[in-house]
Amino acid sequence: MKKLTALLLALVMMLGLAACGGKPAAESKAPDPSKEVTQSEAPAESKEPEPAKPDPITLRIGYMANYASLWGVLSTIEQGFFEEEGITIELTPFQDGPSEIAAMEGGSIDLAYIGKGAHKLCIQGKAIIFAPSSVHTTDKVVVLPGSGIESVADLKGKKIAFNSGSSSESTLDNALKVGGLTREDVILNDLSIDNIVPAAVSGSIDAAVCWNPYSAQILQQVEGAKEIEFADGSTNISSWICLPKYAEENHDTLVRFTRALFKGMDWGSKVDNYETVAQYCATETKTDLSAQLLQVGDAHWFNIADISAGLKDGTIKGYYEGMQNDMVAGENIKPEEAKEDVGDFVLFDVMEEALK
16 A cells, blocks of 8 residues: 555656656757857957067267268168167267267267277276177278378378377377387377368378278378278277266166167178168268268178177177277276276176177
8 A cells, every 4th residue: 555655646746747847958969060150259369468569768879970880870770670679869970989978978978889099988987888899900091192101110200190089099009009110200290080181181291090981081182192001910999888877777778779789780791781881871971972882891890690609709808808908008098007807898798688
């Protein structure tokens, strides 16, 4: 009886569920491949985050109106490498390195290019080097017609115009040394660089020690003028500089500038690009293209491979050590002013970071 009662109760419950409309669970179906998936239903694609753009900065740059000073910075501007770093460049011309350093001290420019002569101010602590630009293997002196000068030994007793404190002065000292002469053996006229050309044109001097474009102007304006070339094994290097305080406060800015500059130098140092770079320089200095093309062979223009290898094997450091030794030998600086480690006035770490 108990079993019969249980079976009846179970039957009643089943009939009740059917009466309430109970249904079996729906079967899961595979998605229909013919059905179009809308954009909102599609899974979101993962995207790599875009690199943050560098904060824009404007840098005021001092230069001298010649190919050696402008080749690297103009190549970098025109090829867009400064733009990649968020850097806007403002260029200001100067006559020589000491004038540029004075302008930095006065706050009118931030960075500058210098030739060999002004490097003595870096050794003396007034400025600091953060990038090399080029190296010259020979020096030249412009001699005037009728002077009788055929070699540096013939400079004895001659009137020579030069510009103190610049690469003109260091070139003069090197020429005298090669010729076996001293300053007492010649008649020196220390002139501002823009007065050397008029002195040559007037015929009041026998020789001039200057750099392009001034030497080229003498050759063009004085018929019969010529250059005599000499080499004494000295290191004639040019560099980019700033004040020591600026370097302390703006390390990252120097790295950004140098990273872009090295790319521009790498492009501008290619022989196939010389004429284009010369045109950049002619446009900036408002001179003839021919005058700039005369300068493309004045130096070895550093590229990235030169700098990278030179930092690893000590060649770049050797250039600055050689330059300092030349300054001591030529009495441009006192022996006690020379630094035991040129790293005291050359920021090799900026160069290395820029190359990364």
